[in-house]
Amino acid sequence: MADWERAFRTLLATRGGALRSYAYLLTGDPTTAADLVQEALTRVFGRRRIGEDIDQLEAYVRRAMLNQYVDSRRRLKRWNATRHLLVDVPHHDDDRVAVADEVRRGLATLSPRQRACVVLRYYEDLTVAEIADELGCAEGTVKRHLADARAKLAVQLGITEESTQ
Structure with missing residues (x-):
């Protein structure tokens, strides 16, 4: 042995x-x-x-x-x-892929709380109250995170107020 x-x-x-x-x-x-x-x-x-x-x-x-x-x-x-960034993106639509990639890069710059609020609001389609409940914070905090995230993403994605109306 x-x-x-x-x-x-x-x-x-x-x-x-x-x-x-x-x-x-x-x-x-x-x-x-x-x-x-x-x-x-x-x-x-x-x-x-x-x-x-x-x-x-x-x-x-x-x-x-x-x-x-x-x-x-x-x-x-x-x-x-x-892992949520690993989206199966169709390869036939180059413009769509470019936009999705740009959005992913923009999301990566957000704080974890901002990103969570954005994903829950726009991907999971939850209300502000539901997001607050999910994250265990006040509704005002969720609104602040969403506003900050939208402002930051708008700058990064080149979205102006005229293009959203």
Whole structure:
């Protein structure tokens, strides 16, 4: 039996439950926690040179779990913030594609709250009251975000008051 196998078996036998508990506290889901432990063990024991000190190995696995969890949350946050931009745009209408691209770039410059208000108002077709309820803020705040966002987008998209009438 290789040295790493002995260390792996000893770590799981003595500290496996503690590692699973730690992963569960991080994720709050038993299945995700099991995946987190497995991935961290794979990363740690995938290295050629590891020690045999169980305390060091446990600390190393815990650190790998924490890093992986934080990275996955960061990736999820980034994905949730940008996935709505992945719209299946028809390729036959070049003007429409250009306008959609320009609007996407304009939306990217808005603050998160402004952008949320614009999307909920014009994409989800919610009322100001419904948006306020959805975002947990006052209606006046939603109106302010919408007004600021419209003004900013109008400048960026070159929309004048005459063209909106």
